[in-house]
Structure formats: C-alpha cells, structure tokens
Amino acid sequence: MNATAITRENLEARNIEADTASMRARIESFRDRIPADAPRLIIDPAQSSRAAEDGGIPEMPAAELDAATLKANILSHGALLVRDYFPASVISALPKAIDEVLQAVDLPREEKRALRSHYYSPPDNLASIMPEGAMELGALRVFNTRVGAAMCAEAPSLAETLLETFAASGLKQLIKEYLGEAPCLSVKKWVVRRSALPVEKAGWHQDGAFMGTDINTINLWLPLTTCGGDTGAPGMDVVPQRLYDIVSADGASFDWAVADSQVNQTFRTNPPVAPVFHAGDAFFFDHLYLHRTQYREDFVRPRYAIETWFFGESSFSKSQVPLAW
Numbered sequence: 570m571n572a573t574a575i576t577r578e579n580l581e582a583r584n585i586e587a588d589t590a591s592m593r594a595r596i597e598s599f600r601d602r603i604p605a606d607a608p609r610l611i612i613d614p615a616q617s618s619r620a621a622e623d624g625g626i627p628e629m630p631a632a633e634l635d636a637a638t639l640k641a642n643i644l645s646h647g648a649l650l651v652r653d654y655f656p657a658s659v660i661s662a663l664p665k666a667i668d669e670v671l672q673a674v675d676l677p678r679e680e681k682r683a684l685r686s687h688y689y690s691p692p693d694n695l696a697s698i699m700p701e702g703a704m705e706l707g708a709l710r711v712f713n714t715r716v717g718a719a720m721c722a723e724a725p726s727l728a729e730t731l732l733e734t735f736a737a738s739g740l741k742q743l744i745k746e747y748l749g750e751a752p753c754l755s756v757k758k759w760v761v762r763r764s765a766l767p768v769e770k771a772g773w774h775q776d777g778a779f780m781g782t783d784i785n786t787i788n789l790w791l792p793l794t795t796c797g798g799d800t801g802a803p804g805m806d807v808v809p810q811r812l813y814d815i816v817s818a819d820g821a822s823f824d825w826a827v828a829d830s831q832v833n834q835t836f837r838t839n840p841p842v843a844p845v846f847h848a849g850d851a852f853f854f855d856h857l858y859l860h861r862t863q864y865r866e867d868f869v870r871p872r873y874a875i876e877t878w879f880f881g882e883s884s885f886s887k888s889q890v891p892l893a894w
Contacts, residue, residue: 572659572737575730580666581687583726589685592725593692595892596756600698602891604784608884611640611748611785612855614813624809624839626650631851636746639853643747643787647811647858650844654851655791659734661848663793664873666727667719667761674710674719687726695722698756698890709757717765717871722756722892731875732894740789741894748785748881756890758788758878764803764871770864773806773827776878777856778815780886786878790852793873797863798845802870805852806841808832808859816859827859 573579627642628650642649666688673681673689681689696703713719721728735741744752758776780786790805797804816827816835832841843863846852854860856878878889885891 572655572734574659574662575666575734576662577665580662580726580730583687583730585685585687585690585726588725588729589690589692591729592722592892593694595894596692596694596698596722596890598893599753599885599891604885604887605883608783608785608881609749610783610884612644612813612857626807626809626842626844628652634743636743639743639747639787643853643855645811646809648807648809648852648854650846651851651853652847653849655734655738655849657849659849660791660793663875664763667763667793667873667875670719670724670727670761671717671763674723675714688724690725691723692725695756700888700890713760715765717763718760720756721759721761721875721877724761727761728759731877735877744787744879747787748879748884750881750883752879752894753882753885753891754894755878755880755886756892758876758889759892760876762872762874762876764862764868764874766803766868766871767866768803768862768864768868770829771826772861772864773829773832773859774861775812775815775827775857775859778826780856780878780889782815782856783884784856784886785881785884786856786886788854788856788858789875789877789879790854791875791877792846792850792852793848793875794870795845795847796870796872796874797843800845800870801868802872803863803865803868804843804846804872806843806861806863807854808836808839808841810836810839810859812857812859815857832859
C-alpha cells in the first residue's frame with residue numbers, strides 16, 4: 570500500500586476547476602461508446618457446477634490478495650472479504666468528507682447552483698449523459714438523498730482523490746487483471762453512503778436486475794466504520810452463495826427487488842448472514858450477488874461506506890453511465 574493519507578487539508582488544497590474538468594472528460598469519453606454485442610463473460614451459467622456448496626463468505630488478508638484469488642472466490646462463492654485492505658491512516662478522514670458532501674447535496678436548489686466546493690461541484694454534463702436526461706438525474710438525486718447517499722461524480726475533488734488512492738493501493742491493476750481488460754466505473758453506482766436510520770426492511774436485490782447480466786463487473790464495497798453483526802451500525806445482509814440467475818421479484822415492491830418471503834423460501838438451506846465489517850475492509854462481489862443493507866430495529870449508529878462498481882471497458886452497462894478511469 571503506497572497510498573497517501575486522505576486528509577481534509579489535502580482535499581481542500583486541490584484545484585476544484587481542474588478536478589471538475591477531469592470528471593467531465595471521464596464521463597464524456599463514454600458518451601458515444603457502446604458495449605460489445607457478445608462479451609466473453611466471467612460469470613457464465615454454464616459454469617454453475619463450479620459453485621461451492623458450503624456457502625459462507627471467504628475471507629483473506631490483504632497481503633494474500635491477487636487477481637487469480639479474487640476470481641476464484643467470485644466464481645465459487647460470489648464474493649470475497651479482504652480484511653484491512655485500506656489502512657486506517659489512509660481513510661480515517663473520509664467519514665467527515667462524506668458529511669460535507671451530503672450536507673452540500675441537501676442544500677436548497679438555489680444555494681447548490683451557486684456552490685462550487687471541494688465537496689460539491691457537479692460537472693455540467695451529468696444531466697445530458699443520463700439515458701433519460703435531467704428528469705432521471707433529478708429522480709436519482711431524490712432517491713440517493715432518501716437513503717443517505719450521493720454520487721461521487723458530484724464531488725469531483727473527492728472522486729479524483731479516491732481514484733488516485735485506489736490506483737496507489739494496487740486496486741486498478743487488480744481490477745484490470747480480474748476483468749481481463751481496462752476497467753471503467755459507473756456514474757450512478759459510484760456513491761458515498763451514510764446509512765439513514767431506521768433502515769428499511771425491504772431492499773433485497775441483485776444489481777444485475779437493473780444493470781443487465783451480459784456484463785463483466787466487480788463491486789468494491791468499502792466500509793469506513795465498524796458495522797454489521799451486533800455492532801450497532803448496519804452492515805450488509807447477504808445470501809452467501811454463488812448465483813447465476815436473477816431471483817424472482819414475485820412479492821417485491823419493485824421489479825428489481827426480491828421479497829423477504831422469496832429469500833426465506835429460496836435459500837432455506839443457506840440462509841442470509843450479516844458479517845461484521847471493519848473500516849478499511851474491502852468486500853468484493855458481482856452483479857448477481859443477493860444483498861441488502863442490514864435490517865434490524867435496534868441500530869444506534871450510522872454506517873459510512875463507499876460503493877464503487879467497475880465494468881470492463883467493452884462489457885459495461887450503458888444504462889449505469891460508465892466513466893473512464
């Protein structure tokens with residue numbers, strides 16, 4: 570790990586205009602690109618016999634992680650938990666930075682229009698790059714605000730800092746080797762999070778239900794606080810199993826969601842678990858992994874996290890708005 574510590578001072582010393590222009594260019598570079606018609610898929614239903622039968626969430630220390638190990642665990646279990654991937658010295662300032670971002674996105678519209686800060690400076694092509702334009706961007710912002718999230722692209726100085734930190738940690742090379750090609754990210758699905766309390770009971774989903782399934786992906790879910798289990802802060806409920814299809818949405822509130830009853834019925838022999846995460850752990854999973862924000866009625870602390878979805882540069886989900894790395 571050669572990443573420099575992310576500090577408030579470092580963030581606020583950045584050039585806002587340069588970072589915003591860089592984010593604009595990253596988004597623009599995929600405006601006219603279309604994914605391959607028939608990409609070679611990492612997760613192929615024909616490989617279903619390779620799935621592990623024991624369930625569980627495989628864990629390993631960061632020092633032992635490489636692309637082959639990541640791929641083997643994603644293929645067999647659907648996920649891999651890498652402990653202490655990011656040292657506390659590198660990421661300890663991020664929760665306060667997320668507070669600043671969420672405070673900015675929650676300002677009245679007129680105040681936001683005039684605001685340009687290290688924590689809020691949306692590039693001017695965000696609306697036009699959305700498949701349904703400004704209406705989609707507005708709806709996405711409303712949804713994110715409700716759940717305590719904001720798109721990293723709306724805070725370019727933070728976003729560029731994260732990309733530099735990811736690269737310095739070896740993550741960019743790891744993801745490139747896993748995907749078999751250079752990675753890109755998703756504007757919509759690269760978000761900072763501060764969990765809203767109380768947590769809604771619904772929420773089971775596979776991201777492939779709205780991203781599509783003919784894609785190659787890997788998600789880095791990076792908790793910034795201790796959470797999950799009995800810690801008092803919501804982690805994640807997961808079905809610890811390699812899946813190859815989209816689970817039925819029967820009984821769910823949305824066509825991309827999965828009802829509690831469906832989860833309980835379908836996975837009786839391998840029920841959901843709620844692992845304990847520590848700040849700096851890296852939880853990797855793909856677009857078929859079934860999960861939700863951990864649900865309990867007695868949470869007393871919010872959970873901070875950053876979610877980053879990576880696609881192969883030729884096997885991406887156009888609807889999720891790719892951006893270049």
